[in-house]
Amino acid sequence: MAVRVPCLQAILQPGCEIMDDRLQNAFSLLRKIYARIPEFKCRPSCGKCCGPHAWSKLEENSISRYVQEHKIQPQKGFLEPGIPGCPYLSADKRCLIFPVRPLICRLYGVVENLRCPFPIKPRRILSRKDAYRLTNQVVELSGKIFAKIQNEDSFQEWKPA
Numbered sequence: 001m002a003v004r005v006p007c008l009q010a011i012l013q014p015g016c017e018i019m020d021d022r023l024q025n026a027f028s029l030l031r032k033i034y035a036r037i038p039e040f041k042c043r044p045s046c047g048k049c050c051g052p053h054a055w056s057k058l059e060e061n062s063i064s065r066y067v068q069e070h071k072i073q074p075q076k077g078f079l080e081p082g083i084p085g086c087p088y089l090s091a092d093k094r095c096l097i098f099p100v101r102p103l104i105c106r107l108y109g110v111v112e113n114l115r116c117p118f119p120i121k122p123r124r125i126l127s128r129k130d131a132y133r134l135t136n137q138v139v140e141l142s143g144k145i146f147a148k149i150q151n152e153d154s155f156q157e158w159k160p161a
């Protein structure tokens with residue numbers, strides 16, 4: 001007898017009960033990882049170091065839900081002619097997805113080799129090693145949630161190191 005496997009795209013949509021609990025759990029772990037990054041207050045309407053940046057599949061899912069929920073229209077890149085910017089940097093250079101911005105955007109300005117060009121001091125500077133550790137945690141978590149479709153137990157036991 002043929003077994004019906006739900007389409008991955010369909011089960012990753014908001015409202016799908018199969019994935020929502022798992023994703024909410026993963027989003028909560030993701031927020032815990034983000035909480036380890038020192039606070040940094042950017043200059044208002046700056047956007048100088050904004051995208052395009054890479055982000056994990058889990059973060060992409062979180063962003064896509066936020067964008068749908070808040071009816072945000074992705075922008076065209078406008079930083080410099082010919083160089084595409086982040087689609088979520090508004091024309092007045094605000095981050096349209098600030099609450100769910102990905103890890104790389106949170107690291108900018110607070111890691112020893114990702115310093116802001118302006119004289120703004122973070123509460124604490126992270127080493128490269130710290131930044132790699134956080135990046136690996138997000139990548140690993142993202143891998144677990146998507147692999148979880150096949151292997152539920154590996155995700156249940158996963159905790160950020």
Ligand code: SF4
Pocket residue numbers: 041042043046047048049050108109116117118120
């Ligand atoms: S980190 Fe610095 S350069 Fe980047 S957006 Fe914030 S203030 Fe601007």
Ligand code: SF4
Pocket residue numbers: 047049050051053086087088089090094095096097098101102105
């Ligand atoms: S997600 Fe926000 S902070 Fe990150 S590059 Fe885009 S506009 Fe900038």
